[in-house]
Amino acid sequence: MEPEEKYFSNITNRERAIFEGAITMGALFHQFVGTPVNSDTVKSLEKAIEDAMSVQPCVSSVEVVIDREILEEISNEFDYVSLSGEMLDVKVTTVCSDKQALIRLKFISELNYPLMYVEDVD
Amino acid sequence: MEPEEKYFSNITNRERAIFEGAITMGALFHQFVGTPVNSDTVKSLEKAIEDAMSVQPCVSSVEVVIDREILEEISNEFDYVSLSGEMLDVKVTTVCSDKQALIRLKFISELNYPLMYVEDVD
């Protein structure tokens, strides 16, 4: 048993997959919201977010898509915006032993809110 | 049913309590790590972190303790440090319907790591 596993003996593998994915999603949002971004820099930012969040416990993959339309419509002379939750569509996949979870961050128009939810779980 | 509830129909109340607490803990860490802090400002920072994270979905209370010893031992002439994970001891309590979870962030010496884990859950 890994030393840290005793801290997780009170939850199931499915629950830990959900737990670690949720931490990663909260972390991702609050680490990177506010970052300056435009059409030229969006790709390297997506890749860095994916790479950074992939090192977290139990995370097997991270896919980040930043809304290009918003970037193309920038209407100030400074030619960039601060990354906001509305611009993000993110999938974090976690694996804990035999269980897998897919956590999603997506702006939901009817809620007017960038929602984090469990899109799929074993 | 609240409009957002359909996004959570695939997990149990216990799982959602864990999910929302984990998001909040990841968010808290990555929002506030790096904040300048010293013995004079530590109280207002603790309170602001508690208040800010209490507004997140399902969160019923947040307790933040920043290590005073580290602040008292600051050994540079600038008289402050950047908040780091090692300095944080945090409890986030979430309630989802009839289920409650207590998520903890604590520096674990034997792991040399600020661990987030589920300390208690119904």
Place this chain on the structure above:
Amino acid sequence: MEPEEKYFSNITNRERAIFEGAITMGALFHQFVGTPVNSDTVKSLEKAIEDAMSVQPCVSSVEVVIDREILEEISNEFDYVSLSGEMLDVKVTTVCSDKQALIRLKFISELNYPLMYVEDVD
């Protein structure tokens, strides 16, 4: 001479007042943008931002006003928003020896941009 002063011997006191105020303003924006906030928590967040940024070198005072109107108009069921640059009106005053600078962050409608500029300097 303080040990750090040799690093600033190539600029004037007026320039250092501007320099340190600008660092503090950039720091403030990127540390706190993204923080969850609503009408109940806005005061403690303003105070914590003021306290945190006041510890930086040469900073003599920080005044933070977060736009209440935006908070009152929150139109989602989650009852909070993420702090954004558009909501912030900030004054950072720095003193370097006999020189003082007032750095301002303010959303400028005609620029559609939260601008940082030197509002006043000796």
Place this chain on the structure above:
Amino acid sequence: MEPEEKYFSNITNRERAIFEGAITMGALFHQFVGTPVNSDTVKSLEKAIEDAMSVQPCVSSVEVVIDREILEEISNEFDYVSLSGEMLDVKVTTVCSDKQALIRLKFISELNYPLMYVEDVD
């Protein structure tokens, strides 16, 4: 005259070069400190920081070096650390009309502090 220039008519080009470089450095530090990083992800993080901060006003180039030694010495089973100021060596070059400034962030051992200073200015 660009619309924003009236906000800078009270400072010289040299001062604005210093001002914008300082904002960018403060922003960079507080946006990215806390990001998970290890030897595998360090390159994409360096590039994303450089790209993101290059879009800020007057910034002509950004060079970021994250200390590899610290990453190689990670002594926990999670195999990553949170980016801290101690790990960063950054050069931000700004140009304002005929004036250029080089702002540096570097950990200074004798100060035990990650110092931001003006390394060179016209």
